[in-house]
Structures are given as C-alpha cells and as structure tokens.
Amino acid sequence: MFTVSTEKAAYHHGNLRDALVRTALSLLEESGVEALTLRAAARGAGVSAMAPYRHFADKADLLAAVAEQGYADLRDRLARADTAADPRQALVEQGVAYVLFALERPALFRIMFGASLGSGLPPKPPPTAGSAYGILAARVAGLVPEEKREAAVVAAWSLVHGLACLTVDGRLTPQADAASPETLARQVTGLFAAGLPA
Amino acid sequence: MFTVSTEKAAYHHGNLRDALVRTALSLLEESGVEALTLRAAARGAGVSAMAPYRHFADKADLLAAVAEQGYADLRDRLARADTAADPRQALVEQGVAYVLFALERPALFRIMFGASLGSGLPPKPPPTAGSAYGILAARVAGLVPEEKREAAVVAAWSLVHGLACLTVDGRLTPQADAASPETLARQVTGLFAAGLPA
DNA sequence: CAGGGATGTTTACAGTGTCAACTGAGAAGG
C-alpha cells in the first residue's frame, strides 16, 4: 500500500472525502459504472472498506457527491459554449455542448441523471444542477415572450437532454447515428431554435 | 410457497421463462428496481436460484426480456393515442402518451432505456423498440419536408424522451412541476409541433 | 499532560450474481 506519494500520507489520511470522490470519479470514467463500488473507492484511496462511512452516509451519498462534481463540469461547459452573439446561435451551441458532454463522459452523465440508485424517489436536486439549468434558461428567456417562456425552457432542456440520453444509449437509428453526433445535435437544436416563437 | 394456482404446477415447471418475466415485471413495478433481483424472481416463480439460467444467459438477459415487454406496451399506448385527425394534434397526443407512460411505470421505463446494467456498450436495440419509434416517425414524416425529416424525427423523439426522463427523475423546477405533468407535456409538445416547418 | 472527539480498522452478516456438479423426468430407440 502506498498513496499517491505527493499526498500527505498521514495516518489520519488528511482529506479522505476529496480523495474518495476523485477515486470514484476515475473508477467511473475508466472502468464504467459497475466498477464504481464503495469498497473499490476505499481501496483506491488506500483505506479500509468502512472508512468512507465517516464521510458519506451510504453509497448513494458518495454517488451524489460525484454527480455534483459532474454538474459543476457541465455548467462550466455550457457557460464556455455560450459565447455567440446571436442568441439563437448561442442556444444551439449550448445544446451541442450538452450532448458532447454526455457523449464524452457517459457513465458520469448516467450517474448525474437517472435512478439515484435506490428508492425510486426524487434524489433531491443539488444546487449546482440548478445553475446549469439557469444558463440554458437565460438564453431561452431572451428569445421567447413571457407567457410561453416556461414551456419553452422546459422544451429546450428536454430536447437536449433527450438527445443526449438517446445518443449515449445508442438508441438512435443507424442512419441518424451515422453522421457525427455533433452534426446531428447541431441540426436538431437548430431546427428547434428556428421554430421558436419570436 | 404456492404457484399462481391456475398454472400447471408440473414438475418441469411448464413455462418458466414466461413466469419469470411476469414475476420480474411485478417485482419491478410494485417494489422498485432494487427489488428486481434474479433470486427474487426465481423465488416468486417457485423455483431454485439457478433455474433462471436455463432460460436467460444472465441477469441482463432477463432485464432485456422485461424491457421488450415494456416496448410492446409503449408501442400500443402510442398507437392508441394516435387517433386525432389533425396530424399536429396526433403528434401532441403521442407525446403526452409517452410522458404519461413513463410517469405511470417509472421503473420499467428506466429499465427500457438507459444503462443496460453492465458494460457501457449499447444494449442491442430490440426489434420492438423500433416499431414504437416508427409510429412517432410516421406522424412527423407527414409534417416535414423530405430534407429536414430526419432531424425532425430525432428532435421529436428526443423532446418527448427528455421530458419523460426529467419528469420521472423529478428534475424539473417546482414551478414547472406544479402543473399536472399532462398539461406540461401538452404545452411543450404543442410548442414544438407549432414550430415545425410547414 | 490528561482526555475526548473525530477518524480508521476489524470482524461479521445477509444478500447478490454466477460456476460446477448432481438429479430427476419425459422422450427416443432397441
């Protein structure tokens, strides 16, 4: 057993919580969701199987922390894509960024949304998730009159989210999937943006 | 332990495969996804833990069979909703039906799409899934000129699928969720249908 | 220099998916 060497390696590990989240994240992205086990995360952090319970109530709680990291990354990504002067264009770019994020980090994306691993109850939307939502909502708000705004925001969000899910899970017809996902995302969101009521 | 009584109860169970799928489905819908375990399905069918392996390669294979049942139900539901004379209206009704299906049977919906429990690889889209897709695609095809048709079909599919996912997982903002899901679905898909290029 | 609270460790348990080897029943062939 040796830790990452640049770390403190004190034997009250220092910052286990962060180490666990980092380990969990790389487990998830390098080996898929079924490799992300509480024990594996503990092992990766060089610590006993029960240690994580000092920092997380249970496995779902660790996953929530991982997801939160994902939300922050997604929000950054959307913000970085939101640069075009034309608001319609900016909206399209956000949509493309959303889909690409899902495609590049599919396992993380599936943890962020969906199922919350356990009870079927709503998994308590974390604050960071809302801020990603806000970036998209702001663009839509600038394009749609007050009374249709809410439906339009939900529609935009649904559209990119649905496209991301279907693409990630390989659910699109081969012909649709043949073109690069980016092209497809651009066409789809473009079509949507064009149809928005002025 | 007693079987469903109307069944044969012969000692080479008769039709274990179907019994397992049925048991799995009710486990799933009555007690959530974490209750759907291979052993529990076997128990429910009155059979030993290893018996399912004579009919399914592994757990994922059972889940695939359950999902297939779900696809068939969804297709029926879409077909039944597709009755309006106005094609735009029919499209909206299909979207609403899709969202309601997801909301009424959330666990099944999550099994049908998403993750395929195991490798992150695409889970081999079953034939029945395509036929549900076809019902929606047909309506869109009647509304959109040839060259934009493909993008429009993907967009419609994405929109309702995304809305279904977000609703099921309780990801919508409270205000959006306050109205009945059906109303929301109607507004959102209506807005989309209205924006479609003539 | 106490001692107390946070942080980790050990041990244990119920449950899971799945492998290997065994058994029983119904059909096939002499």
Added chain:
DNA sequence: CCTTCTCAGTTGACACTGTAAACATCCCTG
C-alpha cells in the same frame, strides 16, 4: 417394456457487495 439420453431444475460453493457494531488510534483542546 426397458434402457438411455437429454433437457430442466437442484444443491452447494465462491467471490463480492453494502453495511452494522465494536474497537483502536491520532490530534487538539483544556
């Protein structure tokens, strides 16, 4: 009719998971 073969189901075992309870150890505060 009796043997035999093969499919369908069983038993037992294994490695692994998440988690509870009790114990150990470090560091900080008084």
